[in-house]
Every structure is written in structure tokens, then in C-alpha cells.
Amino acid sequence: MEALIPYIIILAKVIGLTFVLTLPIIAYSVYAERRFAAIIQDRVGPNRTGIPLTIFGCKKDISFFGLLQPLADGLKFILKEDFVPSHVNKFFFWLAPALTMVPALVTLSVVPFGSELFGEKLVIADVSVGPLLVFAIASLSVYGITFAGWASNNKYSFFGGVRSCAQMISYEIALGLSVIPVLMHFGDLNLSNIVADQAANGWLILPLWGEGLTTERMLLWIPMIISFFIFTISIFAETNRMPFDLPECETELVGGYHTEYSSMKFALFFLGEYAAMIVGSALIVTLFLGGWSVGFGADAWVVSTFGDWAGLIHLGVFLVKLVAFILFFILIRWTVPRFRYDQLMKLGWVVFFEVALINILITAVIMAAPPMLERGETGAVAALIIGVVVFSALMFYIAKSLDRMLSSDKSTTVAGADTNS
Amino acid sequence: MAKVTKLQRPKLSKTDELYLVGIFKGTLVTLKHAFKSVMGKSRGADSLNSSGLGITMQYPEEKWDDHLPEYYRGAPALVTDEQDRERCVSCQLCEFICPPKAIKIVPGEIPEGDEWEKVEKRPQEFEIDMIRCIFCGLCEEVCPEQAIYLRKDYAITGTSREEMVHKKDRLYEIGGKRVGLVNKWNDLK
Numbered sequence A: 001m002e003a004l005i006p007y008i009i010i011l012a013k014v015i016g017l018t019f020v021l022t023l024p025i026i027a028y029s030v031y032a033e034r035r036f037a038a039i040i041q042d043r044v045g046p047n048r049t050g051i052p053l054t055i056f057g058c059k060k061d062i063s064f065f066g067l068l069q070p071l072a073d074g075l076k077f078i079l080k081e082d083f084v085p086s087h088v089n090k091f092f093f094w095l096a097p098a099l100t101m102v103p104a105l106v107t108l109s110v111v112p113f114g115s116e117l118f119g120e121k122l123v124i125a126d127v128s129v130g131p132l133l134v135f136a137i138a139s140l141s142v143y144g145i146t147f148a149g150w151a152s153n154n155k156y157s158f159f160g161g162v163r164s165c166a167q168m169i170s171y172e173i174a175l176g177l178s179v180i181p182v183l184m185h186f187g188d189l190n191l192s193n194i195v196a197d198q199a200a201n202g203w204l205i206l207p208l209w210g211e212g213l214t215t216e217r218m219l220l221w222i223p224m225i226i227s228f229f230i231f232t233i234s235i236f237a238e239t240n241r242m243p244f245d246l247p248e249c250e251t252e253l254v255g256g257y258h259t260e261y262s263s264m265k266f267a268l269f270f271l272g273e274y275a276a277m278i279v280g281s282a283l284i285v286t287l288f289l290g291g292w293s294v295g296f297g298a299d300a301w302v303v304s305t306f307g308d309w310a311g312l313i314h315l316g317v318f319l320v321k322l323v324a325f326i327l328f329f330i331l332i333r334w335t336v337p338r339f340r341y342d343q344l345m346k347l348g349w350v351v352f353f354e355v356a357l358i359n360i361l362i363t364a365v366i367m368a369a370p371p372m373l374e375r376g377e378t379g380a381v382a383a384l385i386i387g388v389v390v391f392s393a394l395m396f397y398i399a400k401s402l403d404r405m406l407s408s409d410k411s412t413t414v415a416g417a418d419t420n421s
Numbered sequence B: 001m002a003k004v005t006k007l008q009r010p011k012l013s014k015t016d017e018l019y020l021v022g023i024f025k026g027t028l029v030t031l032k033h034a035f036k037s038v039m040g041k042s043r044g045a046d047s048l049n050s051s052g053l054g055i056t057m058q059y060p061e062e063k064w065d066d067h068l069p070e071y072y073r074g075a076p077a078l079v080t081d082e083q084d085r086e087r088c089v090s091c092q093l094c095e096f097i098c099p100p101k102a103i104k105i106v107p108g109e110i111p112e113g114d115e116w117e118k119v120e121k122r123p124q125e126f127e128i129d130m131i132r133c134i135f136c137g138l139c140e141e142v143c144p145e146q147a148i149y150l151r152k153d154y155a156i157t158g159t160s161r162e163e164m165v166h167k168k169d170r171l172y173e174i175g176g177k178r179v180g181l182v183n184k185w186n187d188l189k
């Protein structure tokens, strides 16, 4: 029995954090999306689905502001006909939905949901390669979309799959590069430790307490903000959210890669997308916004006051931040129009890639300079700074010439069209 | 030769090119809408009788009826004049003009000795199939006797096809009585 206890704890964590906590959040973020979108557009949104008492002869239904809508949606998906077109590649067609949903849920395993509850960390797998694991597994979800596009044997789905593939690969680079300065600063790849460090020394983009008030941290703030921007926008692109939802843009590609899907298989794509969005938000919150920490130096007080129960407070704080970020995702979706495909690629390769690279060097110099200056190696520091400036100039030049090359391609075709007419 | 004016695309300023400023402004706009709609202060909420969220009126509980304009074209119906005489003389013009052929009339003679003997004809049967009707208003326009009008009833439902065919008595029930000067082109319509 003794030997079983660790396994029971792990099982409890898996069930508690994924199935009890995250799956409802996924379901309700669909509801939130619909309600919030409606509110932005001066509408009401789904506000009626509740307990249909009128069926049983009562006078009024109970509607709970439509909070039962996700249940009704789920029921609908289960009851719908699961239609497999005859022209598809059956094996990959069946595999694809699972391949989008599963990676998103697996990446949840390293996200620290809270501090400790009765000495147990509120994270399923407290591994020391957190962000790397997330990137490795999250990039698998592109297979789901690509398989779906290819197996559907339909040109629109195929385009959706190809676009998604290109987009994910492009932005994964920016994503990976933008997180390097962060990891350099923490010197640690364990997400729990990263959050604990932020709780003590100030969130990464809000260093206002603990060691966060030193000059070095103040200087580091600039590259961290840049990282935050690139990371957030890349997450938008990775999760195929507006303004980067080219793989499934209805106006061009019918439904994109899931055109041929119906019932529960479609639901898996749909939920996988929201799951990816939630994992993305969780990652941003964990890396940049202090994860579960209350902030402003209040965490020590929370731990001392609530003792073993502090974990629950932290869990609550994490969820609040998570929900706020999800709402931000939704707000952006209903604000920004979709990018054109070449603009999307340009943003990824010509802007973010270069900026992320330069950002790494800036961070490195800021981190390396103080000890070097202490040792009196002023010349070396100056050389480093000059090196960064030269590198930035070079990068800038490359970006500019790439940009010019791309736009001159376009202008020649336009000029050709002019002479013809 | 035609004068050609070349229009220049507006040059983007540096802040416009950064795009982030634009996104920020955009979010402010959407957020403003969100707040206003939660407070029930969206533009047009008052005049549309909003239920408190956005500008939406909650349909079955609240209805549009007070907001229907004068010229609203609802269900077509027959009317009687102030002496309860059927205005329709079953000339069948409406039956012929009706684009989807929704109207079916069986003309009948007014027997001698009747109070309105002089009018000579009135419909024996008058049916409008509300499944076919497209609410175009042509019947109203063509009627020489101003006997058929499009009223403001719009929620016409039934559980069978037969129920959706308005018979003569139902048409007079919807239409009711028209008193005073009833002229097609005046405001009193």
C-alpha cells in the first residue's frame, strides 16, 4: 500500500488538473468566446440554454445565463452523424483529430498550476526541461492539422494543412528564440522554479519587488518586454488564432483543414484548438506574468497565513491570470482582421526572427557586463556592445534587403500587368 | 482625351507601420463596445428597446410591435368598410398579379334583395396561402376597391399546411374594419 501512494497522488493530479480543471475551462472558453464576441458586437450571445423545465410541464425554464451551453454543444456533437467521406484516406483521417487534441493536453503536464498543497507541488510532472518539453510536444500538433488536410483529399483542406504547416514552422523559430533570453535570465528550465523565482523577485515583465529593483533587472526589462511581445504574438500564430487563422479562414478555404470533418471528430479539432490556446496562455502567464504568484511580495505572507492551504490560493490566482489572458486572446480575435499570407510569413521571417536574435545578444551583454566591469574589463564590454550593434545593423540590413526583394517581386508583376493593359 | 488622375496611396507613418499602435487603438474600440454593451448603453439600445445587453431585444418575451414602421408589410388581409360591407368585389386582379400565386378566389354574385345588391359581386371564397405569400404588397397596390391591405401581423405559424392557408373569415378577422377616407396613396393607409 505504501508503495502505491505516489502513484495515487500522480493519478489524482492528472485527473484533477486535466479532467476536472482544464477540460471544463476548455469547454467554457468556447462559451466565453461566444459571449464575449457577442458583447463586443453589441449582441447578447447564447443566454438561454439551461434546464428545460417547460418540457416537464413547468411554466419557465431555468437559464443560468446560458451556462449550460457547452453541455448542450457536447451532446450535440456526440449525437451527430459521424460522417466519413468515401474519398478520404481513412487511417490518417481518423488519426488527425486525436493528434491535435492529445499534444495540447500532454503539454499541460508541465504547467505549474499552483505552489504546494500539503507538500505536493500542483504540477503533474515537475521535470527540469519544462519549456523544451512544451515546444517539442506542441509542435507535434501540426501533424494533426497536416494529416487532416492531406487525408481529406480536398483542395481546401489541403491548402489549410499546408498553410498551417508553414506557419507553425516559421513561428516556432521565433517562439523558441524569444524564450531564450528568459531562460538565460532564470538559468533554469524547471517551470516550478521559474515561478517560485518570480514570486520572490518580481514577475518578469513587472519587476517591482525583491531583487527586481536592481539596475541590472531594470535594464533587462527592455529585452524581456520584447521577448514577451514576440512570444505572445508567436503563440497567437502557433494556436492559429486570429489574426493568424489562415489554416481555417472561412472566407478563403471553406473550413480549412477541418472542412470534411463532422460530429465528434470536428469537436476534437475545435477543442484541441482551444486547449492549445489555454496551454499557450498558461505558458505566457508562467514565464512572464509570474504564474501562480500573487505578486508584490505577498506570496510569503500567503504561505505563512494559509499554511498548507496556500496552494489553493495560488491555484486561484493562476486561474484568474489564465482567464484574463484567454479573454485577451478573444478580444484580439474580434479586433484585428486576418493577415494576408505573405504578410504573415514576412512578419515571422523578416521581423520576429531578426528581432529575437538581436534580443538574445542584448540580454547576454546586459547579463555579462556587470561582472566584467567589476573585474575592470571595460574594453571587452565596449567590444561586446560594438559587436551587438554591428550584428543588429547586419540583421537590419538583411531584413531590409529581403523585404525589398519580396516587394520588388510584386512590383514587377504589377508593372507587367500595367503594360499589358 | 480623358484626364487621368493618378491617386497616390497614403503613405504610412512610422507608428502606423509598427502596427502595434493600431492594434492597441483597435482593442480600445472593441473594449469600449464591450463596456457599453454590458452597461446597456450601446448606441441605439434605447430606440431598439434593448433587453440590457447590447442592442438586442429578447424576442418571444419582448416584441417588435411598437417599432414596426407605418409602411410595414405583414400578412395581407381583407377589410370591410364602415357599414360592414365587404369591400372586395372579387375582380380577381390580386389573384392575377400575385407573383407566387398565393391568392385563390371563387367569385360569387350578391343575390337580389341583398342590402348591397347594387355592388353585384363579392368573393364566395377567398384564400391566401401564407406559405406562398412573399409579402410583396402587389395585391394591395393593384386592388381597385382598396379591399386588401398588408397588416402588421408577422408571426404567422401553423402546424400543418391547411392551417397556413388563410380562409375568408380569417382574412376579415385580421383585416377588421377600415373607416374614414381609405385611399391607397394617402398617409392614413
Ligand code: SF4
Residues within 6 Å of the ligand: B076, B094, B097, B098, B099, B100, B101, B102, B103, B128, B132, B133, B134, B135, B136, B137, B138, B139, B140
Ligand atoms: S403580398 Fe404579394 S405574394 Fe402576398 S398575397 Fe399579396 S400579392 Fe400575393
Ligand code: SF4
Residues within 6 Å of the ligand: B087, B088, B089, B090, B091, B092, B093, B094, B095, B105, B142, B143, B144, B145, B146, B147, B148
Ligand atoms: S381584393 Fe381587391 S383586387 Fe383582389 S379580388 Fe378583391 S377587389 Fe379585386
